[in-house]
Amino acid sequence: MKRWSLASRIVSGTLIIVLGALVLLSILVAAFTRYEVTERLDNSLQEVAERLEFVISELDKTDRASVTPGGQIAQLPGVNRRTLAYQITTSDGRLEVRSQNAPETLFVPRLKSGFYNISLFRVYVVPSASGRHYILVGEPTFHRNEAVRRAILISVLPMVIFFPAIWVLVRWRVRRAMRPLTSLQQEIRSRGGSNLAPVPPLDLPEELVSIHSAVNLLLERLKMALSTERAFAANAAHELRNPVGALLAQVQVLRNFLVGSDYEERATIIMQQARRIGRMMEKLLQLSRATSGIALTGNMFDLVPVIRFLAEELEREKNQPIEFSGASHLMIRGDMDATGILFRNLLENAVLHGSSAQAVSVIITQDHKVLICNDCEQLPSEILRDMEKPFVRGKTDAEGSGLGMAIARQIAQQLHADMVVSSPIPGTDRGVLVTVRLQVN
Numbered sequence: 001m002k003r004w005s006l007a008s009r010i011v012s013g014t015l016i017i018v019l020g021a022l023v024l025l026s027i028l029v030a031a032f033t034r035y036e037v038t039e040r041l042d043n044s045l046q047e048v049a050e051r052l053e054f055v056i057s058e059l060d061k062t063d064r065a066s067v068t069p070g071g072q073i074a075q076l077p078g079v080n081r082r083t084l085a086y087q088i089t090t091s092d093g094r095l096e097v098r099s100q101n102a103p104e105t106l107f108v109p110r111l112k113s114g115f116y117n118i119s120l121f122r123v124y125v126v127p128s129a130s131g132r133h134y135i136l137v138g139e140p141t142f143h144r145n146e147a148v149r150r151a152i153l154i155s156v157l158p159m160v161i162f163f164p165a166i167w168v169l170v171r172w173r174v175r176r177a178m179r180p181l182t183s184l185q186q187e188i189r190s191r192g193g194s195n196l197a198p199v200p201p202l203d204l205p206e207e208l209v210s211i212h213s214a215v216n217l218l219l220e221r222l223k224m225a226l227s228t229e230r231a232f233a234a235n236a237a238h239e240l241r242n243p244v245g246a247l248l249a250q251v252q253v254l255r256n257f258l259v260g261s262d263y264e265e266r267a268t269i270i271m272q273q274a275r276r277i278g279r280m281m282e283k284l285l286q287l288s289r290a291t292s293g294i295a296l297t298g299n300m301f302d303l304v305p306v307i308r309f310l311a312e313e314l315e316r317e318k319n320q321p322i323e324f325s326g327a328s329h330l331m332i333r334g335d336m337d338a339t340g341i342l343f344r345n346l347l348e349n350a351v352l353h354g355s356s357a358q359a360v361s362v363i364i365t366q367d368h369k370v371l372i373c374n375d376c377e378q379l380p381s382e383i384l385r386d387m388e389k390p391f392v393r394g395k396t397d398a399e400g401s402g403l404g405m406a407i408a409r410q411i412a413q414q415l416h417a418d419m420v421v422s423s424p425i426p427g428t429d430r431g432v433l434v435t436v437r438l439q440v441n
Contacts, residue, residue: 007178011171018166026159030152037151041144042115045124048084049135055088055097056128056135072097082143085121087136096133107136117141180204188215196223248274303330303339303438304364310344311362320351326364332438334415342411343370345404346434350374353432372434379423379432387421412436 085102089095093111098104107123108116111134116123121138128135180202187199198216251274255267304327311322332339350360354374363371379387388405405421412419418437425431 006181007174010178011174014170014174015167018170019163022159022163022166026156029155029159033151033155034148037148038144041122041139041147042124045084045115045122045137045139046126048086049124049126049137052086052088052135052137053129056130056133073100082140085138085140087138089134089136091127091132091134102138107138177205181208184208184212184215191219244274244278248278300331300333301336303332303370304328306336306340307343307347307362307364307370310340310347314344314347314351318351320354320356321359322347322351323359323361324364325361327366330364330368330370330438332368332415338411339415342408342415342436345408346372346436349404350432350434368438370436370438372436373425373431375431378430384421384423415439 081101083099083101085099087095087099087102087107088097089106089111091111093106093109095104095106107118107121108125111125111127113126114124116125118138120141122141122144123136123138125134125136127133181204183202184199184204187202191197191199196219198219199212202212204212248271251267251271255264255271258264258267308324311324314320315322347360347362350372351374354360354376358375361371361373363369363373365371388409409419416439418435420435421432422435423432425433
């Protein structure tokens with residue numbers, strides 16, 4: 001389910017309110033415009049009716065017997081379909097004069113003062129001053145509707161045009177106001193085990209100052225807790241390494257004295273456990289160094305001889321062949337010891353968890369990638385997801401502490417290198433491929 005950002009919620013909420021208010025305002029403006037235009041046009045009909053009084057005075061001088069059925073037709077110049085039409089009739093409904101665009105029958109059969117709407121005209125009926133005639137003035141309905149539409153369009157169209165401008169301006173203003181929060185988010189996101197520095201002042205609004213203070217207080221407490229933990233792990237591993245080494249040496253001497261006896265196997269088990277404790281101490285020291293940020297600084301050096309040296313050392317220890325291919329030189333920037341710890345753990349994992357019948361493959365490409373492949377059963381996705389967590393191991397009987405991949409990930413992040421673990425190897429249905437893409441500068 002997609003989550004909306006705070007900025008999107010503010011923008012959408014503000015726009016809904018603003019645009020809703022504009023829509024309501026547009027409706028009210030349209031209704032008011034329609035009312036005003038209708039009133040003005042009705043006033044025009046009344047004015048025309050008043051000006052037709054002179055025609056009635058002329059009719060009173062004319063012999064009524066000479067009036068033709070259907071009334072006389074006044075031939076007016078420039079008459080078109082938008083021109084007002086009029087009729088003058090006697091009080092008993094006999095049509096005496098009409099304009100050339102008026103119908104031969106009365107606009108309305110009932111002669112009573114007021115406004116009437118018929119199919120083609122808006123009609124105003126008023127009696128003459130003498131009371132012997134009625135004046136009927138009609139305006140074409142389509143012309144009135146057209147005038148109303150144009151007036152409404154002129155009133156409402158600017159608000160509609162400004163809808164996109166309002167959206168852009170509101171969005172810009174909200175994004176600008178949210179910029180300090182975004183900066184605070186980025187600063188918090190950049191904090192980690194190797195960077196627990198306080199978040200600097202960011203010109204935050206008053207509502208975020210308390211959050212800024214709380215985050216800095218939390219970082220300070222976390223830094224103290226991690227420092228204590230790292231110091232304990234490093235000191236414990238360092239202090240135990242020498243006694244464990246001495247214990248291993250004594251057990252080896254004791255085992256030589258017990259060769260052929262019933263206690264030789266027990267001495268061998270003690271020696272194996274002592275070596276396991278020694279490896280655990282070494283991994284704890286490596287983890288302590290990795291989390292301290294040792295790889296954040298360094299000089300340019302050639303990575304290929306470092307990896308070859310580590311591979312030869314593992315071949316002697318584990319009696320497992322490691323094959324090399326690709327570039328013969330790869331210059332990178334970083335701490336050589338930290339980089340050695342990174343690839344020592346990756347190679348050791350490949351040797352310990354790979355098939356002894358298949359050599360581990362190391363490929364160094366020209367685009368600054370190091371690919372380490374080992375043969376094994378395909379790993380499930382849940383194991384791939386959790387294998388980089390400290391002290392988490394997959395379903396394997398091989399020796400290990402569950403720290404190798406966690407140490408490698410820590411150092412890779414400090415080197416700004418991309419490390420990707422995939423299974424199976426592309427193009428096959430077995431194996432594990434670790435790809436490390438290193439930064440040159």
